[in-house]
Structure formats: C-alpha cells, structure tokens
C-alpha cells in the first residue's frame with residue numbers, strides 16, 4: 001500500500017478527534033526546521049468548517065479493543081493500514097515545508113499491545129525532533145495501559161499530550177467498552193500532570209532545561225452516545241481543569257457510525273446544538289469566572305438548548321442586575337450578557353478617563369441588543385430596568401434558528 | 416484648512432508632518448496623492464525628504480516610545496481613507512499636548528485607530544495561515560501572495576525563523592515585488608518576466624520539483640478526508656477562509 005492510500009485511511013480514521021489547538025507553546029527556531037507560535041495558527045478550514053492546523057492522523061487503525069462508539073473497533077470490517085515511522089516523518093516534514101500545517105497530531109489504535117504502540121509513536125516524535133531537528137508543534141496521544149517510562153520519555157519531545165476519556169461517566173464507559181475503565185485513562189493523565197510539575201522548577205534555571213509537555217494536556221468527551229447529562233459532563237470537565245490542570249476539554253457530538261450496535265442511540269444527526277452549548281458553558285468556566293454549579297446543577301441538569309448559558313444564568317438571577325458600568329468589578333461585568341472578557345477589560349480601562357457612554361460600549365464590541373437590559377450607564381438611566389422580565393426576555397432572546405423550528409412560526413408563515 | 420499632499424509613502428507622510436509643525440499651521444490635513452484638492456482649499460505639495468522623515472520618526476520614538484512608532488506604521492499600511500487624519504490626531508496630542516493618547520479607547524479617534532491596526536495585523540496573520548510554498552525544480556520554495564494591505568515586509572521575521580534552513584521566495588503578485596531568502600539573508604527583489612501564472616501565481620509543471628505534484632495531491636486528499644461529511648458547513652468554511660485566498664491555496668485551486 002502506498003503513502004497516499006495510507007494517508008487517506010488514517011486521516012479519515014482520525015477525523016473524529018476534534019482537538020486542533022496549537023496554542024500555548026513557544027518553540028524558537030534553533031537552526032533546524034520550524035517554530036511554534038504561542039498564539040497558534042490555522043492553515044486551512046475543511047469542508048465542515050473546522051480548522052486544520054495539524055496533520056491529524058492515526059499511526060494505525062488496527063486495534064485490539066472493541067469500543068462500541070469507535071469506527072476502528074476490532075469487529076468492524078474496514079480497510080486497515082499502518083504507517084512506518086519513516087513514512088509519517090516524511091509526510092510531516094513535507095507538509096510543514098509547504099506551510100500546510102503547524103505540526104503533527106498523532107493518535108493511534110492499539111496494535112499488538114499498549115507498550116508496542118506507544119513505543120512506535122515515541123519513535124516518530126523522537127526522529128522528528130532529534131534526527132530532523134523539527135521544531136514544529138507536536139500533539140501526541142498517550143496510549144492508556146502503556147508503561148509509565150514510555151509515556152514519560154515521549155513527553156520530553158512533544159508540546160501537548162492527551163488521553164481521551166470519551167465517555168462522560170464510568171458506568172457508561174464500562175457498558176460501551178467493557179475492556180476499559182476510568183482508571184486506565186485517568187492514570188496516564190495523573191502521570192503527565194505529575195511529570196509536568198516535576199519539570200517546572202527546573203525550567204527556572206537560566207540554562208535551557210528540558211520541557212515536559214509545555215502546552216499541557218487535553219481530552220475529549222463524546223456527547224450524546226450515552227444518557228449522561230450536561231451536569232455530569234461539565235462537572236467532569238471542571239474537575240479535570242482544576243485537578244489535572246487540563247488545558248482543554250473538547251466535546252464531540254456523537255456521530256452514529258456503528259449502526260449495528262444496539263447499545264448506541266440511532267441519532268440521525270450529531271447533536272451539534274448541544275455540543276455548541278457545552279462549549280459555551282466551558283468558556284464561561286475558563287474565561288468568565290463561572291463555577292460549574294452556577295451553570296448546571298441537580299435542578300437544572302441540562303443546558304437550555306435555545307438559550308446560551310450565560311443568558312440563561314442572567315435570567316435565573318435577576319437579583320444581580322442591573323449592573324452599573326461605572327462601578328462594577330470585572331467579575332460582575334463578565335456576568336452581563338453581551339459583554340465579553342475583551343470588552344469588560346476595555347470598560348475598566350476606559351472608565352478611568354470618564355463616563356462610558358452606550359455609544360462607546362457599542363464601539364468596544366459590547367452587544368448592546370443584549371446588554372442594555374442588564375446595565376445602567378450614563379444615558380441608560382438609573383431606572384431599575386423595567387424591561388427586566390425574565391419570561392419576556394427569554395422569548396426575545398430565543399435563538400432565531402430555534403424559533404424558526406417551532407410549529408407556531410411555521411403556522412404563521414402558512415396563514 | 417491647508418491640505419498637505421504627500422506621495423503615498425511612509426517617509427512622505429512623515430515629511431508632511433515635519434512641514435506642518437515647521438510652518439506651525441493648523442488646521443491642517445495630510446492627504447494622499449489620489450485625493451483631488453477641493454476648489455477653494457489651499458493645497459501644499461509635500462516633497463519627501465528622508466532626513467526630515469527621520470527626524471520626525473526619532474521625535475515620535477522619543478515622545479511616545481518605539482511601540483507607538485510601530486503602531487503608526489501598522490495603521491499606515493491599511494491605506495484606508497482617513498488614516499492620515501487619525502495618525503495626525505495622535506501626533507498632535509503627542510507633540511502639542513504632550514499626551515500619548517494611543518491607549519485611551521474612550522477617544523473615538525483612538526478607537527478607530529486601534530480597529531484599523533487590528534485589521535492590518537489580521538492580514539499579517541492570514542499570510543501566516545494561507546501562504547503556500549511550491550518547490551521549484553532547483554529546490555527553491557516559491558509562494559505567491561496577494562494581501563489586501565501591503566504587509567509582506569511585516570511577515571518576513573516569521574517566515575525566516577520558521578523556514579530558516581530552506582531557500583524561499585515570497586512574491587506579492589499585486590504589488591509586483593517580493594523577497595528572496597537564500598537560507599542566510601533576505602533581500603527584496605522584483606521579477607521582470609515571471610514564469611508563474613500572473614493571476615494565481617502557480618508554477619508550470621516543468622518548473623516544479625519532481626515530486627511536487629505528488630505532495631500536492633497528498634495534501635488535497637488529506638484535506639478532503641479530514642472533513643466530517645455529517646457536519647458539512649461551507650458557509651463557515653468561507654467565513655474563516657475568504658474566497659480571495661483560494662487562488663493561492665493548493666487545496667482549493
């Protein structure tokens with residue numbers, strides 16, 4: 001089988017991994033090829049609109065396991081392929097030299113056993129760094145069950161390492177992938193986190209010290225393959241951020257590929273809307289200082305699909321509004337629908353020079369269509385926001401697309 | 416109101432600034448060469464003088480810092496109509512009122528200045544994203560570009576550090592100049608009789624290295640297979656990757 005054919009199979013097999021970020025790592029050029037830019041660069045956008053930043057492939061789609069939700073499971077009758085380390089290095093370098101990519105995102109099915117697979121992956125990243133002096137970005141999957149020493153070695157050559165949890169609760173993981181358990185996934189995560197902490201103090205020395213996974217780790221959760229609630233999903237994510245210091249949690253709407261497996265729901269389309277709401281909630285936790293229990297809890301276990309979670313929060317908490325633009329602190333400003341982290345900081349710096357008008361707010365990027373119901377500023381008076389009626393606002397802010405789908409509007413159009 | 420008309424170059428702009436303060440006359444405007452002067456307005460044609468421009472440049476650096484110099488340069492590259500007014504506003508505050516207002520976003524002009532700078536920097540970033548090299552038969556890597564603003568010079572550091580061990584040529588097919596890097600130094604060049612396609616900048620087959628087509632084919636195949644069909648979203652794709660870049664993109668050509 002030639003390289004082109006292998007690439008076709010192993011790219012298709014890798015496409016369900018949604019992570020694409022290349023941020024958070026700065027690698028100066030050291031005379032070899034490449035550099036990593038800390039902000040990250042997308043080089044193209046695929047037909048599904050997703051960023052293409054890294055050459056995202058599997059080393060092989062052979063697998064000894066049989067996870068129900070995975071296209072590469074042992075019992076699927078599909079074309080299989082495996083790269084040699086040399087082929088993969090060659091493709092990476094040639095794509096990089098043409099400015100197609102920022103680097104490599106390498107994952108794999110489990111061939112023979114976890115140690116064997118992990119050793120192959122490590123050989124690829126080691127050759128790239130040591131033989132070809134490649135300074136581009138490398139994101140490597142750690143293979144659960146592989147020897148600690150192998151994972152530790154690979155960590156010295158890569159920018160990011162990740163282990164996918166995939167199923168948001170252990171009981172459902174065991175149902176769909178009886179050969180797996182949470183421990184096998186969480187254990188390498190702890191290991192990476194630990195090793196990162198060990199290498200940290202070394203980095204303060206003036207001489208260049210080895211870095212261990214400098215861009216941190218990430219994981220992915222599949223949404224909609226199991227009945228797990230958003231509460232379950234987001235609490236897990238929140239724990240991963242705080243306890244294992246993950247940089248990113250990705251959410252991937254389940255796509256019904258293994259149609260013959262009755263343990264899986266026969267979704268006609270991936271739950272993209274829910275996925276989107278989860279990303280919004282995730283942003284609230286990472287950049288808006290929201291705690292997870294402010295977004296979902298036992299009484300509201302699932303996100304409102306028709307309303308973004310920040311607005312939903314505002315409507316549940318009329319007592320904190322309206323917010324005074326001239327006085328509110330950052331934490332409070334960030335809670336106002338229509339104000340983002342950027343504009344919140346602009347407000348803080350602009351109001352030192354005087355009053356902030358609604359015109360200026362607009363210029364700063366505040367979405368006044370939303371924000372005006374929740375703030376007071378110079379001309380929007382000190383009135384106690386009479387427009388503030390949660391039910392009324394809810395109707396107003398319902399996603400246009402969501403409204404279109406309701407039978408009522410269809411009827412209106414008909415008559 | 417006096418119009419100081421300059422030649423459209425950055426030193427020309429700085430020379431105009433010099434003259435305004437030299438003559439001590441406000442109200443004044445600096446206008447680009449393509450603007451026709453109004454019937455009853457006085458218009459002075461500014462001669463570009465490098466020594467004067469240099470003095471102004473140093474003056475700005477001293478009063479406002481290197482960063483302000485850089486920001487003015489970025490905004491100038493936008494070539495949007497009215498940039499001269501915004502720049503002059505900031506310089507007037509700096510020289511006459513001894514205030515560097517460039518950070519005060521509550522001032523309308525500064526906000527617009529900042530927004531224009533952002534547009535220019537975005538174009539720089541898009542070159543980082545969408546530039547594509549093809550390997551020529553002699554081993555040089557060639558990339559045609561056609562950015563909205565004249566930002567190619569601003570990208571050189573990035574490409575030099577990233578592709579430091581390969582010789583490359585990046586060419587602006589609209590402004591008809593480019594930079595050649597021989598794996599040691601970068602120099603500006605122009606090409607009189609280009610062998611590449613004038614519109615897309617692509618190389619004819621005989622000018623390409625032996626395996627160039629194979630790699631391009633692999634990239635196109637990768638591009639096609641990495642997309643999830645169930646999530647096709649051409650609108651989003653176009654939004655992130657505007658059509659004007661497609662003619663240079665291997666995967667979209």
Ligand code: SF4
Nearest residue numbers: 063065067070073109
């Ligand atoms: S171990 Fe990974 S590749 Fe193998 S079947 Fe399970 S999810 Fe798929």
